[in-house]
Amino acid sequence: MTEAKLSHALKRSCPYCGETPLMETWFKLAEGCPKCSIRYARDEAHYSGASQMVAFPVASVLGLLEGALIWYFFKLDILLVAMLACVSMVLFIVLFWPFALGIWTWFEHYMQPAIVGSEEPSQF
Numbered sequence: 001m002t003e004a005k006l007s008h009a010l011k012r013s014c015p016y017c018g019e020t021p022l023m024e025t026w027f028k029l030a031e032g033c034p035k036c037s038i039r040y041a042r043d044e045a046h047y048s049g050a051s052q053m054v055a056f057p058v059a060s061v062l063g064l065l066e067g068a069l070i071w072y073f074f075k076l077d078i079l080l081v082a083m084l085a086c087v088s089m090v091l092f093i094v095l096f097w098p099f100a101l102g103i104w105t106w107f108e109h110y111m112q113p114a115i116v117g118s119e120e121p122s123q124f
Contacts, residue, residue: 009106
């Protein structure tokens with residue numbers, strides 16, 4: 001099996017072949033790739049890893065940066081700035097979610113590559 005590629009995952013396709021869609025819907029990861037015979041989510045904690053290790057840290061850094069820029073340039077009340085930053089962070093997570101799942105799926109498969117024909121849990 002070839003190495004998992006981040007470029008495929010960012011295009012929301014199979015991290016190995018890049019042909020099969022990674023997502024069934026905007027929020028739901030597909031079960032796996034029929035061409036490569038791999039399962040995308042290897043365990044129940046897959047969504048937790050995508051949210052806690054990718055989506056939330058990126059949204060937090062961008063929200064903090066956005067809040068600092070709004071406060072510095074527009075001199076708004078800090079409470080208003082915090083509310084604007086929180087709303088934009090939630091919207092960002094909704095829009096970024098498929099990409100966060102793609103990045104996390106790539107990371108899991110990069111660290112523990114699937115082996116074709118094996119009986120490991122990554123096969124489906």
